[in-house]
Amino acid sequence: xxxxxxxxxxxxxxxxxxxxxxxxxxxxxxxxxxxxxxxxxxxxxxxxxxxxxxxxxxxxxxxxxxxxxxxxxxxxxxxxxxxxxxxxxxxxxxxxxxxxxxxxxxxxxxxxxxxxxxxxxxxxxxxxxxxxxxxxxxxxxxxxxxxxxxxxxxxxxxxxxxxxxxxxxxxxxxxxxxxxxxxxxxxxxxxxxxxxxxxxxxxxxxxxxxxxxxxxxxxxxxxxxxxxxxxxxxxxxxxxxxxxxxxxxxxxxxxxxxxxxxxxxxxxxxxxxxxxxxxxxxxxxxxxxxxxxxxxxxxxxxxxxxxxxxxxxxxxxxxxxxxxxxxxxxxxxxxxxxxxxxxxxxxxxxxxxxxxxxxxxxxxxxxxxxxxxxxxxxxxxxxxxxxxxxxxxxxxxxxxxxxxxxxxxxxxxxxxxxxxxxxxxxxxxxxxxxxxx
Numbered sequence: 002x003x004x005x006x007x008x009x010x011x012x013x014x015x016x017x018x019x020x021x022x023x024x025x026x027x028x029x030x031x032x033x034x035x036x037x038x039x040x041x042x043x044x045x046x047x048x049x050x051x052x053x054x055x056x057x058x059x060x061x062x063x064x065x066x067x068x069x070x071x072x073x074x075x076x077x078x079x080x081x082x083x084x085x086x087x088x089x090x091x092x093x094x095x096x097x098x099x100x101x102x103x104x105x106x107x108x109x110x111x112x113x114x115x116x117x118x119x120x121x122x123x124x125x126x127x128x129x130x131x132x133x134x135x136x137x138x139x140x141x142x143x144x145x146x147x148x149x150x151x152x153x154x155x156x157x158x159x160x161x162x163x164x165x166x167x168x169x170x171x172x173x174x175x176x177x178x179x180x181x182x183x184x185x186x187x188x189x190x191x192x193x194x195x196x197x198x199x200x201x202x203x204x205x206x207x208x209x210x211x212x213x214x215x216x217x218x219x220x221x222x223x224x225x226x227x228x229x230x231x232x233x234x235x236x237x238x239x240x241x242x243x244x245x246x247x248x249x250x251x252x253x254x255x256x257x258x259x260x261x262x263x264x265x266x267x268x269x270x271x272x273x274x275x276x277x278x279x280x281x282x283x284x285x286x287x288x289x290x291x292x293x294x295x296x297x298x299x300x301x302x303x304x305x306x307x308x309x310x311x312x313x314x315x316x317x318x319x320x321x322x323x324x325x326x327x328x329x330x331x332x333x334x335x336x337x338x339x340x341x342x343x344x345x346x347x348x349x350x351x352x353x354x355x356x357x358x359x360x361x362x363x364x365x366x367x368x369x370x371x372x373x374x375x376x377x378x379x380x381x382x383x384x385x386x387x388x389x390x391x392x393x394x395x396x397x398x399x400x401x402x403x404x405x406x407x408x409x410x411x412x413x414x415x416x417x418x419x420x421x422x423x424x425x426x427x428x429x430x431x432x433x434x435x436x437x438x
Contacts, residue, residue: 029133077333099295115144131155152176160288209234240267300343319384
């Protein structure tokens with residue numbers, strides 16, 4: 002049976018008070034439907050909406066600033082989600098991103114209504130997810146009602162389960178055809194560039210890269226462009242502009258990958274328009290579900306897997322807090338821990354956790370390498386999992402090191418202004434035994 006083609010207002014009528022509604026992820030979140038649902042605010046109560054990496058204001062939240070009608074749940078915060086969390090109307094769900102499809106199938110409350118932004122239907126009746134796969138197949142599988150918002154603004158991509166067939170769709174609505182939301186490139190700082198160069202020196206020919214979001218991981222890719230390294234592979238969660246540059250240069254060709262050889266594998270794309278143009282109708286790029294891209298058992302199959310991620314704070318035993326500032330949630334676990342574990346398990350694999358040595362904002366200046374994490378800070382990567390740590394002062398490998406040796410190694414990466422204090426604290430707390438050098 003073919004889906005019904007209806008207006009956004011008609012589609013929004015299927016939502017009832019108390020429903021679980023799923024908005025999908027990133028550039029795949031709906032816009033026209035969001036406005037139509039917001040217009041029904043006075044009629045609805047306790048509508049719970051799941052989301053992830055919101056890239057533009059959501060009308061259901063803007064029209065309901067006290068959270069009396071719509072409740073927002075996110076698998077990973079963007080800057081907008083963080084702002085709404087600070088206002089008390091957005092809620093984080095702790096998760097390893099690669100496990101989320103299983104959550105939908107086994108643990109989550111059933112989805113009453115799912116609404117995903119998609120490309121126009123192809124000749125075979127498929128609506129392409131447009132560069133955002135992740136757990137969209139599991140959403141479709143789990144939802145009682147599936148609605149697609151069709152737009153010309155998304156790239157049409159290839160990969161595994163990267164589209165929904167019309168036979169699985171209940172309603173189709175017209176989107177606004179606006180170009181996909183972009184993530185503007187941030188100008189790299191001198192510190193970012195220094196860290197990028199240090200990490201790039203550790204990457205060998207034939208390495209298979211995962212790069213997280215942020216300036217420092219992208220700085221590593223920028224440094225690789227200036228290096229002789231060749232035959233790189235890409236197997237990542239998020240596809241970024243910096244990785245596209247490596248493909249364009251010819252340095253990333255996937256020729257040495259053990260799985261998906263010659264293909265650039267990712268689960269969602271988020272960047273500037275040039276990224277979307279590159280992946281549009283390009284068979285070299287494969288957009289796959291996140292329970293394929295992110296599982297350590299998949300990641301480890303490629304020799305020399307390299308995971309490059311950022312953190313905001315690390316203690317002297319090697320615990321990295323990458324997603325919160327005390328009780329204030331900032332982002333999410335994402336794929337960091339899974340890629341750290343998968344890269345370590347790969348033959349000759351490496352994982353890098355990068356951070357600037359100092360946090361500076363306004364009158365605040367403090368070390369990011371600390372004796373104790375900020376109270377209530379969430380540990381994203383455990384000290385047992387930590388491998389390489391990089392700041393602008395160097396790169397150290399913590400695998401196999403004692404607590405004392407870890408502390409001394411990490412102190413060597415701290416800003417010189419804080420090293421003496423850190424060592425004194427470490428010795429007072431006996432992280433470093435008396436007389437140990």
